[in-house]
Amino acid sequence: MHEDVERILFNEQQIVAGIDRVAEEVTRAYRGRDFTVVSVLKGACIFASDLIRRIPIPLELAFVSASSYGAGTQARELVLNFFPAESELAGRNLLLVDDILDTGRTLSRLVDELVQRGAAEVRTCVFLDKPARRAVDFHADFRAFEVDDLFVVGYGLDFAGRYRNLPFVGALKQECWSRSRPGTRSPPRSDGV
Ligand code: IMP
Ligand code: MG
Numbered sequence: 001m002h003e004d005v006e007r008i009l010f011n012e013q014q015i016v017a018g019i020d021r022v023a024e025e026v027t028r029a030y031r032g033r034d035f036t037v038v039s040v041l042k043g044a045c046i047f048a049s050d051l052i053r054r055i056p057i058p059l060e061l062a063f064v065s066a067s068s069y070g071a072g073t074q075a076r077e078l079v080l081n082f083f084p085a086e087s088e089l090a091g092r093n094l095l096l097v098d099d100i101l102d103t104g105r106t107l108s109r110l111v112d113e114l115v116q117r118g119a120a121e122v123r124t125c126v127f128l129d130k131p132a133r134r135a136v137d138f139h140a141d142f143r144a145f146e147v148d149d150l151f152v153v154g155y156g157l158d159f160a161g162r163y164r165n166l167p168f169v170g171a172l173k174q175e176c177w178s179r180s181r182p183g184t185r186s187p188p189r190s191d192g193v
Helices: 012-030 045-052 105-116 174-179
Strands: 005-010 036-042 060-069 077-085 093-101 121-128 142-146 169-173
Touching: 005 012, 012 045, 012 093, 012 121, 012 142, 036 045, 036 105, 045 093, 060 105, 077 105, 093 105, 105 121, 169 174
Parallel strands: 036 060, 036 093, 093 121, 121 142
Antiparallel strands: 005 169, 060 077
16 A cells, blocks of 8 residues: 555456456457557556566567647647657557556547558557546457546556556545645546656
8 A cells, every 4th residue: 555545446466367358358359460569658568568478479569658738628739759660560450558548538549640650450458447537439449447537546557757656556545636736626637648
């Protein structure tokens, strides 16, 4: 436990069991086909590294970071950085892996961008799914766990850059997120990175 965590939602054993299940589904879906796992930085790095070690078929690994700029009612601009270069992803079957599917804006835009940049196929795999928060029509092809509308940290998920290293997933205490946002009564909403 951690002093800033209200309660643990998924402990290490439960996380392992969830990842084993998703890894089997992914293995079945891609057996006999080349594919590249594209981990969305930074949040998905822990999930992706545990996931791929449980997938016993050939795969390649790539990374993308997605930062959004702009506020208010303007369409936010999504700036993507790929490693390796995006040209190496053209023509490939991609499995985009992210930490959490919240409003769905980040992943749906990432999928569109990757298709536009020439991916043969793009599927998505998320560690956590928060369906109550969905703002765009989007569902992930694979997911480990569903969570209620709480602000969660740990196992890659952060608040203000912290808590990614917790080995479990927990609900962040309200006093922790409201401290940096005086007067706010709703949890922080991410900029999608
Ligand atoms: P979306 O575009 O709203 O689906 O946002 C997805 C991103 O928001 C994730 O990759 C996370 O970085 C962030 N996010 C959403 N909910 C949480 C949460 O409960 N804890 C930590 N980060 C979150
Ligand atoms: Mg993220």
